[in-house]
Amino acid sequence: MDMATKWLGTNFPGVRFREHPTRKHGVQKDKYFAIYYKVDGKRREESLGWASQGMSAAKASQVLAKLKEAARTGEGATSLAEKRKLAEAKREEERQQEEARARENITFADYCANDYLPLARVTKKPESIRKTEEHVKNWLGPVVGRLPLKNIRQMHMQKVLLAMANAGRSPRSIQYVFATFRAIWNHARNNGFVQVQSPTKGVALPKVNNERKRYLSRPEADALLAELATRSPQTHDLALLSLDTGMRFSEVTGLTWGCVDLDKGRIDILNAKGEKDRAIPMTARVKELFESMTPGASNELIFKSRVGGQIGKISKSFDLAVEKLGLNKDVDDPKQIFSFHCLRHTCASWLIEAGTDLYVVQKTLGHSTPVVTQRYSHVADASIANAFRAMEADTAKAQPGKKVISLGDR
Incomplete structure (x- = not known):
């Protein structure tokens, strides 16, 4: 303390004060109280505060008594600085305990909104974010949104499944929603909010069979393009591009000018489904289509919605054209119903009919595994059968008079 300061004693041993030169507290000058004492033979001095702030000699004496008692017993703080440190440590401990309780009781909705989605918006595509938000809002939120993560059980996920099934949602849609839940759950698990496996484990989901058996003949494709024009x-x-390249609808609508290389006659598909890039050669009419258009900036969409963004869904004109041509007339089997995606299927089928290897088709279409490409094996089988029949016919011509057993007779 400042040795030039004039300190005055009180009726309480170890308590003293100094007066403010001008400020008053009531009718007397304001007083600043301090205490002094010894700990382990060393003198300690502590400043406590002004009378105008509520301090008094009696209160200062009580503080001094507690510090001396702590020094005597070895329990508690023996100085105000130490007391402040202990208080801060206690507050920090209480804060950590509160955070732990909050983490332990965080709800699915809060975790998704405050922890999962902010990072996902940085690392995932806007369309993936839109679908995640849609899944949470429509299906996951109503069942598990308000539940703490730790309380979500398999039975809750079965309720989600039942709600979607009762609403007539397809098996594929149900699987997408469950995949969204697993992604959020695994994120929470990796960050220590939960320790157990996803409660989706063990929930039997409906089987998905989205194999499309419908593809167009060349006359049908020409008629469809003419009607759409x-x-x-x-x-x-859009239809021409999908038909001649096998690109998905989202890939066509997400195409930018920087992905079109007219000199090399190539289209680069970047960040496609499965996060895999691929390159597709242009057919003559695809190249002619791009050459007829005015190129934009490298990052500019080639096909835009009315508001300038990416097109979200196919125009109704496509369905009207399909209806007019009768492509779905008297068709009840979902596998045979013609949709925009069947243009991609048609491209794959035409490639295989032309003798393209299934592995090449897999890479061209961007299938993650050969299993998906095997859906088109029926076309390959037919091509193989036709090739052997042609070989059989050539053999018969080359060896007149000899009987050739037809492959169909075996």
């Missing part, structure tokens, strides 16, 4: 030039161009 009269209804919507943009839809015509």
Whole structure:
């Protein structure tokens, strides 16, 4: 303390004060109280505060008594600085305990909104974020949104399954929603919010069979493109690209000018489904289509919605054209119903009919495994059978008079 300061004694041993030169507290000058004492033979001095702040000689004496008692017994703080440190440590401990309780009781909805989605918006595509938010809002939130993560059980996920099934949602849609839940759960598990496996484990989901058996003949494809050209030039161009490249709808609508290389006659598909890039050669009419358009900036979408963004769904003109051509007339089997995605299926089928190896088709279409490409094996089987029949016919011509056993007779 400042040795030039004039300290005055009180009726309480070890308590003293100094007066403010001008400020008053009531009718007397304001007083600043301090205490002094010894710990382990060393003198300690502590400043306590002004009378105008509520301090008094009696209160200062009580503080001094507690510090001396702590020094005597070895329990508690023996100085105000130490007391402040202990208080801060206690507050920090209480804060950590509160955070632990909050982490332990965090709800699915809060974790998704405050922890999962902020990072996902940085690392995932906007369409993936949109679907995640849709799944949480429509299906996951109503069942498990308000539940703490630790309380979510298999029975809750069975309720999600039942709700979607009762609403007539497809097996594929149900699987997508469950995949969204697993992604959020695994994220929480990796960050220490939960320790157990996802409660989706053990929930039997409906089987998915989205194999499309329908593909167009070349006359049908030409008729469809001609009809679309009269209804919507943009839809015509989208359909032509999918038909001649096997690109998915989202890949076509997400195409930017930087992905089109007219000199090399190549389209680069970046960040496609499965996060795998691939390159597709242009057919003559695809190249002609791009050459007829005015190129934009490298990151500019080639096909835009009315508001300038990426097109979210196929135009109604496509369905009207399909209806007019009768492509789905008297078709009840979902596998045989023609949709925009069947243009991709048609491209794959035509490639195989032309003798393209299944592995090449897999890489062209961007299938993650050969299993998906095997869906088109029926086309390959037919091509193989036709090839052997042609060989059989050539053999018969080369060896007149000799009987050739037809492969179909075996």
